[in-house]
Amino acid sequence: MSDAATADFREIGSGHWVRSHCQQCFNACGIRVEVVDGNPVRIRGDEDDPNTRGHLCARGLAGLAKFYDPHRIRTPLIRTNPEKGRRVDPKFREASWDEALDLVADKLRAIHADNPNKLIASLWPYEKYVQSSAWGTAFGTAKTGFSFSGVSNQCANPNHFVGMITHGALVEFPDLEHCRYLILLGSEYGFGANQSFVRAARELADAREDGLKLVVVDPRLSVAAGKADEWLPIKPATDLAFLLGFIHVLVHEDKSYDAAWLRDGTNAPYLLGPDRNFMNDPETGKPLVFDETAGRARPFDDPDLGRPALEGTFKVDGVDCVPAFQHLIDETRDNTPEWAETVCDIPAATIRRLAGEFAAAASVGATVTIDGTEYPLRPACLLSYRGLQAHTNGTLAMMAQETVMVLMGALGVPGGLIAKSMDSRRFGGPPELMSKGADGIVRPHATGWHLYTKFSYPPKSLELRDYGPLACDMGHLVPLTMLEPEKYGFDYTPEMLLIYHSNPFTNAGHHDVVARALKQLDLVVSINIYLDESTDYADVVLPESTYLERFNLINWTYDMRGLQVGQPVVDPRHDTRDGMDILIELADRAGFLFGDDGFNAALNRTLGLSAPHALSLERKYSYAEVLDLQARCHSGGERDLAWYQEHGNNLTPVAPDEKYRMYRDARLPLYFNSIKAAGDELQRNLKEHRIAERHRLEIDTSPYRGIPFWQPSPVHGADEFDFYVISYKSYMTTYGDTATNPLLMALSERDPHLMKVVINAHTAKQKGLRDGDVVWVESLYARERGVIGLTEGIHPETAAISGGFGRFTRHPVADGKGTLQNAHLPIDLAHTGMLGGTMETVARVRLVRARGRDARAH
């Protein structure tokens, strides 16, 4: 028993407490780590983090296991066995940093001189992905950031792209302080995975206690669904149909929408010509609206404008045209709830009732005054994530979500969805208002983001962004295109892959494709903490320090300013380095650290560093020195890195007018004209360069419409595979990374479902399957063993497998536990939504009972 009589957090044991932030997912929760005799012994939440208030999740609390893991890589490694393959021992030999770095830098230099695109820079250290992406940009490769495999399987890509063009939202957060009705679609917001879990869990629990109604649309009884007021078991990859039915009720049946807002705050009154592009005023070039008062068309911002029409058909200069809102009405006429029911399995009456409840909760016309400013009050949110979006039709589904929110005027206002902007707040800068184009429509911030890829032929990007200009990320296509570059029009073959905090095997699809691609490369380099499935194919492994031994400086909140530090709580235990220091070292040795195009210059641009706190273009810095300049620059010289090391963070809430309506008087799109325009341009380019004839490549440009419409997923079709298999993120895992943690694995194995292939109990009875049966999960692409778990809580045609497990790695804690879902996902264009950059994450499988020796449990 401690003698300490007073209450001081720092006196629990006998050590000292170091502040930092967790890096076991991207949310950067404040932590304190107790260090005794140079050993970290305990992690707790930092109660001075205003975001989390000292709370922390299971993963964060279990983080010491990563530090003490005896299977960590302790020194640079170089392969001696030329044969590469699954579970083939690379026979690594230990090497010095100099030897390993020079080997990598020599290849980098050769590629840089030849064609930088021959390097695939697969960089996905999520807490600093923008900074690491800058390394690839400085090198000059078109494939940088995210991963070789892509986050297209892990993430909700359309969320970023559609959210940004709609209201500048990289990510959306429900304003739970005011929200009273929340529909989650394929999202565990506030229940496990997703953004800002620790804070969202508290806020959502508070809101539910205060009477918020929670409805969850998900094929599986997720944690959220299990706690919701209502769960709607939807057929996988049909959320789009549900939302189209929802929109139909709002605009056709109930006529529930914020008409005044649509007229003044959106592009809903803009006139569309027969080509479905805006009719522009010949004089000013500005989009026209039809002035009902004057009985003629006028530019949208004409000071004499009366009431612009939302509905009707008009003739302007002899051309037939309709307001964008009328176009939405026309396009959704057939999307009745009865139609939606046949597609998504949610009863028409339920869709009708929910749309009515939602619209009533949105309380169009209501206002609230906060700090002297009056805002619209719209306490109703639709919020989706990967479950709705990670499908070929996911971008259209996300557009449908935003269409509902725009109809209600519920974006960026109290009670609605708030945008986390890509402004410089992430690096410590102030919140910045969004700008607007000459067409009056909002333009998002996109610092360090890639919103639009210019067409080029031959293409540059191995993920085919040249043919998918709006795609957020299609990294999963890289293994496909690099195996047959000519087929897709490339005039080069990649030679080298640098993997930094990613594991293609556990986050891509079809393993044969990934394995063949990895084998084909001349040099595969991995910056890693452990050996994993992918390092079996690596030539050089550079050992990274764990998050308890390295620096970071970030603001991951959506409504605070300031920064939060990540710092070494002890010196590196082994001969490891901060991954960013490894990148700096490689840039130096390969000759692209300095000068106007070097990595230093790229970091200056990305972090918004300016004199006197910018990096010199001719000096080498440690990453800690870079962060020190970042801290100084964004505080006007007031704070340095040491200040953050002592205090942890200076996060403070932004003022209400820096949180709400950051688009101010810019209009939000009800009609996604930029998507339509990008599609038109893509079509022209594809035609001009005869891509279809030359390469027999049919790039589908049909989804590039301004209004969402129903498009089935390729998995919707009857065949001999009778289950849709979905994957989900559990509260115990961050991708596959946490499967090496014995504390978390011990708990995961006690969970009734996490290690199993979970199916509906009634379906199981029909198929003769029982709880605990060992089965083969079979698809066209893989055959993986699994154990059946039964539940009442899943759509009858669906099997659910938790992500993060099913590892086949030499790490004994992770190896062979659970089942891997994504091996069943094909890597091809048919299963890729090229509009927003999505991979179809549902697969068709059958479950076949294993026999004999195979039937024994793992």
Added chain:
Amino acid sequence: MARWGMVFSLARCIGCNACVVACKTENELPDSIFFTRTFVEEVGTFPEVSRAYVPTLCNHCEDAPCEKACPSGATYTREDGIVMVDQDRCIGCSACAVACPYDARSMIEQPKENRGLFGGAKAPAADPETPDRWRAGTVVKCDFCSRRVDQGLSPACVAVCPTEARIFGDLDDAESAPSRLIRTRNGAQPLPEKNTRPKVFYIDY
């Protein structure tokens, strides 16, 4: 002197297991020992299904059957109501485990050598102050993180809980958070028919 107790909000608990990991790391528990657990139960049939999460720990009963059953005096109640186990006096007879209607007591069976996150390659002792914290052959349980409580802190499971589903405080103080919740939201004790008078209460919302 306070009389410590806890309230669980069943509506707020989402089964995230942060409490369990906090407890395991705070108390350096061997693999198989849990001082707090969250039970999950599916309720209903498709499609009318929901899920209940029920967190549990030692109820620190006013009338603790484990204390009564203990022949060696190892189990005792502190003045502030925390039911403790003195490992020096515990003879490992398991009478307490049999007597406890809540299954809250566990025998440390593993020899200490087998402890550690990675089997043989165990992490350094998480707390050098108490190197012999858990002795094989003793029957142990949650002590409301008495060491933290003595420092004026709440138990680790309470401090970390993301949804604040665990509310800890002085039951003798009518205005403490748990007292108010018990009063206004009909706090219910587990297995009241056992007449153990738990200091842990459950509220539905």
